Amino acid sequence: MFTESEDVSMIRETARRIARERLEPVAAALDRGESRDAFLDNLKLLAENGFMSLNVSEEYGGTNAGTAAFAATTEELGRACASTGVTTSVTNLVGEVIQACGSAAQKQAHLPKLADGTYPAGAFCLTESGAGSDPSAMKARAQKSGNGWVLNGVKLYITSASYAGIFVVWAVTDPDAPKGKGISCFLVEAGTPGMSVGTPERKMGQTGSATCEVRFDDCRIPADAIMGAENDGFRIAVAELAGGRIGIAGLALGIARAAMEAAIAYVKEREQFGRKIADMQGIQWAIADRETELEAASLLIAKAAHLKDAGQPFAQAASMAKLYASEAAQRATYTALQLHGGAGYIADLPLERYARDARITTIYEGTSEVQRLIIARNILAAA
Missing domain, CATH: 1.10.540.10 (Acyl-CoA dehydrogenase/oxidase, N-terminal domain)
Structure with a gap:
């Protein structure tokens, strides 16, 4: 490993x-x-x-x-x-x-x-205005109509929506079922009548990636658009998000490594008080702390990936990797920016972009708070 x-x-x-x-x-x-x-x-x-x-x-x-x-x-x-x-x-x-x-x-x-x-x-349509950390509270509906389904509802913050070719969409199919039990999963192709994609949101970071509202207004899809068993969609969402968290953990780690590589190169060249700032103990300790955290994040990611590839339970490990890597990325990008001093705050250098790009990794595909809940529940259930 x-x-x-x-x-x-x-x-x-x-x-x-x-x-x-x-x-x-x-x-x-x-x-x-x-x-x-x-x-x-x-x-x-x-x-x-x-x-x-x-x-x-x-x-x-x-x-x-x-x-x-x-x-x-x-x-x-x-x-x-x-x-x-x-x-x-x-x-x-x-x-x-x-x-x-x-x-x-x-x-x-x-x-x-x-x-x-x-x-x-591809796009993953799960989040709604009242269903973010709690996707089981979604209001989007899919109703049977003739030989197919009719989708109605609005999904928010959908990555890649403006250029995705296929959308995986979750909607309530049994409103009388217990919460989270009456949700189904559908495949909807781009351009399907009744589906519209909004203007990309203006965001703090990762601005090159389109994040849009996706609206379904009497969107008719065939009967075979349903994926998996009817009313079993929420289980699918929970299971697949766990795997996606490993990817986001890797992404956060990559942003953090880019920031620290830039910082290390900079402090080896920058001189103050007659010497390279890399020779100053405070700078060295900051680098040591951040690099140790990134190495720990790398090992957590490797463990989660190993468990998933081995067909073993991996949800807790994925949440640990995502939680730690994304929060370590916040510290690493801000440390790297700080080590650059005023230059780090200028848009001519990528440090401020790294800090903005890293910020969302603690939020999407499950906030840090949600990851802590998942981790704690798994630990307490096993105790």
């Missing part, structure tokens, strides 16, 4: 090369709302190199590389461009959901399009 396999190392190196050559040069422009074409070109390149379906079977065009490779990929992409990294992470999550719960026809229809980039991305 302490040494990556040769296959994972090869995947990491390929991701790192693409990140440095293609993602990093446009990251600042994406942050300013520019270079959308380059962003989409890079998503296509990542798909062509197998990075959009890392846990999808080769039968459907996937890489079948496993969770450790997925975490390594999001880390390397996060170092260069968090907006591209989160798009890749969520698209992989969508592919895993379809593979785990979809019918043979659904897998054949959609997984190859995610794998080869025909769909630039």
Whole structure:
């Protein structure tokens, strides 16, 4: 577990090369709302190199590389461009959901399009205005109508919604069922009549990734759009989010590593009081603390990925990895910015972008507070 396999190392190196050559040069422009074409070109390149379906079977065009490779990929992409990294992470999550719960026809229809980039991305439609940390409180409805379903409702903060090709959508199908028991999961293709995507939200960070409202107004979908068993959708959401948290943990780690690499290079060059500031004990201790935390985050991610790939229970480990890595990333990015002094606050350097990009990792795919609840409940239940 302490040494990556040769296959994972090869995947990491390929991701790192693409990140440095293609993602990093446009990251600042994406942050300013520019270079959308380059962003989409890079998503296509990542798909062509197998990075959009890392846990999808080769039968459907996937890489079948496993969770450790997925975490390594999001880390390397996060170092260069968090907006591209989160798009890749969520698209992989969508592919895993379809593979785990979809019918043979659904897998054949959609997984190859995610794998080869025909769909630039996939979208995960769960959150609503009154259903964030508690998704079981969702109000979106799906009602049977003739030979199909009619969807109504509004989903918020949906990553990649403006360019996703396929949407995994959760809606209440039995309003009389106990909370969380009457929810089903559906596949909805982009462009389906009755579905509309709002203007991307203005955000603090990861601004190159579109985050939009998705509205369903009498959106008619066929009977075979349901994924998995009717009224079993909430279980699907909970199970699949656990795997997605490993990707976000890797992304947070990548952002943090980029920030600390920049800080270490800077303090070795910057002079004050007649000497390099890297020679000052206070600077050294700050670096030591942050780097120790990032190494611990890396090990937590590796453990969660190992458990998932081994088919063992991994939800607690995934929550621990996501919690620790995302909060360590807050400390690392702010420490790196502080070590740059005033220069770190200027937009000409990427430090302030790293700090903004890292902030959301403690919020999406389950806040730090939710991760603590999951961890505590698992520990107390086992005691």
